[in-house]
Amino acid sequence: MTQFLSYAIPGLPYGCVFALMAVGLVLTYQTSGVFNLAYGAQAYASALIFYVCVNAGWPNWAGFLAAVVVGAPLLGLAMDRFLYRFIRSAPVLVKLVSALGMLIAIPSVLQLIFGSGQRLAPPSLWLPPGSVYFHVAGDAINGTELSTVIVTLAVVLLLSIMSHFTQIGLRMRAMAESPRMVQLAGVNSERVGVAIWILSSFLAGLAGVLLAPLFADLQALNFTDLLVAAIAAAAVGSLTSLPFAFWGGIGLGVIQELLGGYLPSGTVLSSGLRPALPFAVLLALLLLLPGLRERWFHTDPLAGCDPPPPPMAATIGGYGLERLLRVVGCLVLVVFFVSCLTWVPANWTFTLTQGLAYSIVFLSIVLLTGMSGQISLCQASFAGIGAFTCAQLATHFGISVLVGIVAGGAVAALVGVVVALPALRLGGLALALATLAFGLLADNVGFQFSWSGNGDSGVNIPRPQLGSINFTSGKAFFVLAFLALGVCAAVVVAIRRGTTGRELAAMRGSELAAASIGVNLTRLKITVFAVAAALAGVGGAIFGSLQGAVSPNDFNSFLSLVFMVVVVTTGVYTVEGAIEAGMAYVILYQVLDYLPSQWSNLFPILFGLGAVTYALHPEGLVEWQKRRVIERLVAWRGNPQVVA
Amino acid sequence: MALLDAAGISKRFGGIVALEDVSVAVAPGEAVGLVGPNGAGKTTLFDCLDGVRHPDAGEVRFEGRRIDRLALFERARLGIGRTFQRLELFAGMSPREHLLVADRVHRADGRLWRDLIGRGRAGATVGRVEELLGELGLADVADDPIETLSQGHGRLVELGRALVQDPLLLLLDEPSSGLDTSETAAFAKVLLAARARRQTAVLLVEHDLALVRMVVERAYVLDFGKLIASGPVDEVLADAAVRRAYLGDLP
Numbered sequence: 001m002t003q004f005l006s007y008a009i010p011g012l013p014y015g016c017v018f019a020l021m022a023v024g025l026v027l028t029y030q031t032s033g034v035f036n037l038a039y040g041a042q043a044y045a046s047a048l049i050f051y052v053c054v055n056a057g058w059p060n061w062a063g064f065l066a067a068v069v070v071g072a073p074l075l076g077l078a079m080d081r082f083l084y085r086f087i088r089s090a091p092v093l094v095k096l097v098s099a100l101g102m103l104i105a106i107p108s109v110l111q112l113i114f115g116s117g118q119r120l121a122p123p124s125l126w127l128p129p130g131s132v133y134f135h136v137a138g139d140a141i142n143g144t145e146l147s148t149v150i151v152t153l154a155v156v157l158l159l160s161i162m163s164h165f166t167q168i169g170l171r172m173r174a175m176a177e178s179p180r181m182v183q184l185a186g187v188n189s190e191r192v193g194v195a196i197w198i199l200s201s202f203l204a205g206l207a208g209v210l211l212a213p214l215f216a217d218l219q220a221l222n223f224t225d226l227l228v229a230a231i232a233a234a235a236v237g238s239l240t241s242l243p244f245a246f247w248g249g250i251g252l253g254v255i256q257e258l259l260g261g262y263l264p265s266g267t268v269l270s271s272g273l274r275p276a277l278p279f280a281v282l283l284a285l286l287l288l289l290p291g292l293r294e295r296w297f298h299t300d301p302l303a304g305c306d307p308p309p310p311p312m313a314a315t316i317g318g319y320g321l322e323r324l325l326r327v328v329g330c331l332v333l334v335v336f337f338v339s340c341l342t343w344v345p346a347n348w349t350f351t352l353t354q355g356l357a358y359s360i361v362f363l364s365i366v367l368l369t370g371m372s373g374q375i376s377l378c379q380a381s382f383a384g385i386g387a388f389t390c391a392q393l394a395t396h397f398g399i400s401v402l403v404g405i406v407a408g409g410a411v412a413a414l415v416g417v418v419v420a421l422p423a424l425r426l427g428g429l430a431l432a433l434a435t436l437a438f439g440l441l442a443d444n445v446g447f448q449f450s451w452s453g454n455g456d457s458g459v460n461i462p463r464p465q466l467g468s469i470n471f472t473s474g475k476a477f478f479v480l481a482f483l484a485l486g487v488c489a490a491v492v493v494a495i496r497r498g499t500t501g502r503e504l505a506a507m508r509g510s511e512l513a514a515a516s517i518g519v520n521l522t523r524l525k526i527t528v529f530a531v532a533a534a535l536a537g538v539g540g541a542i543f544g545s546l547q548g549a550v551s552p553n554d555f556n557s558f559l560s561l562v563f564m565v566v567v568v569t570t571g572v573y574t575v576e577g578a579i580e581a582g583m584a585y586v587i588l589y590q591v592l593d594y595l596p597s598q599w600s601n602l603f604p605i606l607f608g609l610g611a612v613t614y615a616l617h618p619e620g621l622v623e624w625q626k627r628r629v630i631e632r633l634v635a636w637r638g639n640p641q642v643v644a
Numbered sequence: 645m646a647l648l649d650a651a652g653i654s655k656r657f658g659g660i661v662a663l664e665d666v667s668v669a670v671a672p673g674e675a676v677g678l679v680g681p682n683g684a685g686k687t688t689l690f691d692c693l694d695g696v697r698h699p700d701a702g703e704v705r706f707e708g709r710r711i712d713r714l715a716l717f718e719r720a721r722l723g724i725g726r727t728f729q730r731l732e733l734f735a736g737m738s739p740r741e742h743l744l745v746a747d748r749v750h751r752a753d754g755r756l757w758r759d760l761i762g763r764g765r766a767g768a769t770v771g772r773v774e775e776l777l778g779e780l781g782l783a784d785v786a787d788d789p790i791e792t793l794s795q796g797h798g799r800l801v802e803l804g805r806a807l808v809q810d811p812l813l814l815l816l817d818e819p820s821s822g823l824d825t826s827e828t829a830a831f832a833k834v835l836l837a838a839r840a841r842r843q844t845a846v847l848l849v850e851h852d853l854a855l856v857r858m859v860v861e862r863a864y865v866l867d868f869g870k871l872i873a874s875g876p877v878d879e880v881l882a883d884a885a886v887r888r889a890y891l892g893d894l895p
Binding site for chain 1: 694696715716717718720721725726728732733734735736737741744745746748749750752756758759760802805806809
């Protein structure tokens with residue numbers, strides 16, 4: 001018992017932080033219908049501001065005021081007023097992508113303002129972390145732990161008093177039950193909504209400041225993990241119940257520490273599974289909890305379905321213009337190809353070859369999200385599976401890398417089927433969360449074994465060789481990647497034109513109606529998931545072979561989120577969109593590399609904000625601009641006298 | 645032999661009995677009505693017939709074959725077409741695309757490798773689709789996005805989407821709901837013409853009794869999940885129990 005307690009008690013502070021976040025998430029999700037994925041970024045923002053204030057010599061209480069009492073609600077309100085307010089009745093894909101954009105942009109904006117150096121030893125909110133106050137079952141309770149628990153208890157007490165004994169508390173509880181009924185009862189639900197948003201942002205800020213000192217340094221990534229832990233806790237209460245979310249959070253923190261204590265130390269399982277427990281719990285809850293699964297089908301009937309994409313830029317000018325554009329497109333391709341083989345410097349050829357590999361990975365997002373309306377947040381993990389399969393086959397079995405690339409795609413497809421099978425009955429938000437959890441599990445556990453990604457040391461992938469043809473030189477490999485992208489793009493185009501593409505479009509429009517005309521949704525979803533995973537796997541393997549060596553860090557799950565926003569920004573409906581995304585991704589990276597290091601933050605900011613525009617331009621910014629140019633062209637050609 | 649033969653269908657949701665021992669049959673080419681007040685279980689019965697839901701008890705036979713364990717899409721492939729009370733259309737597609745998709749799904753086996761070798765495109769069916777668009781009176785709006793069309797057009801697109809697959813049986817769930825009188829009349833006209841051409845059997849759920857009289861020969865009446873009357877449509881609608889179910893106890 002003593003041993004049990006000594007393992008369990010250090011989990012309480014983590015549990016408290018998870019619980020605060022979970023409660024805040026459920027509050028806003030219930031009342032506004034927006035699943036605020038940017039919640040982790042809000043927590044990070046407060047933690048960072050608190051750190052900066054205290055390091056500038058402010059007293060703790062002043063830093064707390066600035067970061068949590070003023071800063072956090074301001075940020076939350078700004079997000080609600082300028083973004084979420086407008087997309088409350090938007091389809092789930094729009095909401096998710098917009099929130100994802102914020103999650104990625106906010107930390108970078110902050111680092112651009114406050115500098116992006118390493119921040120060691122984040123300060124404790126209240127009691128000093130160094131001093132030990134008392135011992136429970138042999139555990140020394142330090143100031144950070146004690147203050148976390150005390151502050152959480154105080155806040156929860158205040159919250160429950162407020163919700164039961166005040167007007168605004170009553171209205172908030174009513175809003176959480178049914179925003180529509182509150183409106184019908186004549187309450188200004190907009191005002192209550194703002195109050196809830198302030199409250200939930202405050203909770204995020206508080207959780208952020210409390211969590212920071214539990215780690216050695218302040219990193220944005222820790223807060224993404226915190227977000228997923230909070231989602232898992234919220235899932236315990238089916239994303240609806242506040243008490244369940246709270247106790248879910250506490251339980252998660254405690255079980256996490258228990259696992260760390262009882263699992264044999266020194267193995268991948270104990271080092272990986274302990275931090276990954278929330279992801280495993282989230283995945284399990286999503287797949288097993290019937291109440292949670294049912295919930296996705298009882299969504300707001302007034303919420304729209306995915307907006308119909310406007311006509312593709314290439315199709316609006318009529319047949320003649322379409323042919324002209326095709327010719328121009330081919331010319332661009334030829335010029336690009338010849339240039340890379342002749343005058344382009346070697347380091348840029350390398351960069352552009354990376355772009356080709358990324359384009360293949362991004363094709364999988366076009367297929368899944370653009371063509372099928374499914375959202376997967378683990379495409380980087382599939383790319384990793386492809387790369388590691390290829391590497392292991394080449395180094396341990398001496399199998400040709402070319403075969404390895406194909407095998408990488410095949411293995412990724414198999415894993416894709418395994419992921420898709422249980423996730424099939426989920427859709428929209430649940431599928432997004434389940435794939436996010438899967439990606440994090442792959443990061444923390446799956447890729448840590450020596451037979452897969454081999455942890456931080458990574459694995460080597462040689463360049464391929466085919467008989468006498470050697471792809472070791474940069475230019476030869478460029479040709480290989482170019483051809484591979486061509487084949488993959490042809491596959492996606494063939495699927496789109498074929499029956500499968502039509503079935504996907506129908507499924508995207510209405511699953512019930514698609515089934516009623518004889519579409520086998522189960523097979524269709526498994527197929528599309530497997531093909532997408534295979535594309536990502538092939539892209540990942542080619543990327544790995546280009547780099548020569550890859551580690552799980554090259555395919556971490558945060559990258560999956562970045563991939564998503566990048567493709568959505570350029571154009572998620574077209575094959576060109578994926579290629580533009582791949583090229584933009586690497587070229588921008590390379591260009592920002594020439595600037596002072598601070599500016600590298602511009603990258604996530606640009607694409608993060610780009611993703612936010614998905615609500616307005618679901619076809620993507622690049623595609624939208626192309627359409628504008630062509631529309632002008634058509635107008636000019638149509639009435640030359642007007643222009644003259 | 646009946647085309648569709650459902651016997652002893654029961655379905656409960658928690659403590660609520662939605663259907664209790666309901667038996668209906670539709671002969672080939674026959675048009676049958678299913679009427680009853682709101683909440684009588686009509687849509688639930690439809691769902692059990694075509695596989696959106698599975699009944700707790702009873703069996704459904706189609707052309708003599710047990711189908712009650714088959715999924716919705718499998719029953720659709722056997723020849724059961726369906727329209728929905730709340731429109732279920734494919735967002736972002738035009739009426740023409742709706743029909744083309746349904747037609748292609750009907751003809752192709754949907755295997756991925758056929759798409760990859762360019763054989764996924766089933767034979768020339770554009771002509772059939774054009775003809776059907778004309779028959780439905782949708783030729784003028786055939787290329788408009790579905791979001792811009794009226795409810796009446798939406799009903800016709802759903803009807804066309806089912807008809808293009810040459811179903812043996814059509815399940816129509818309150819096609820007149822949300823339509824005005826002229827739209828309902830237009831729908832009835834198209835439906836009658838389509839029936840005259842194809843002899844498709846129809847099971848029609850409907851509140852608009854004029855439409856029911858116009859289309860069907862025979863009707864069933866459901867009330868609180870139980871069958872309370874069945875027979876030729878005029879007799880059934882004149883029946884005292886039916887009037888009570890709809891209008892309450894008359895003094």
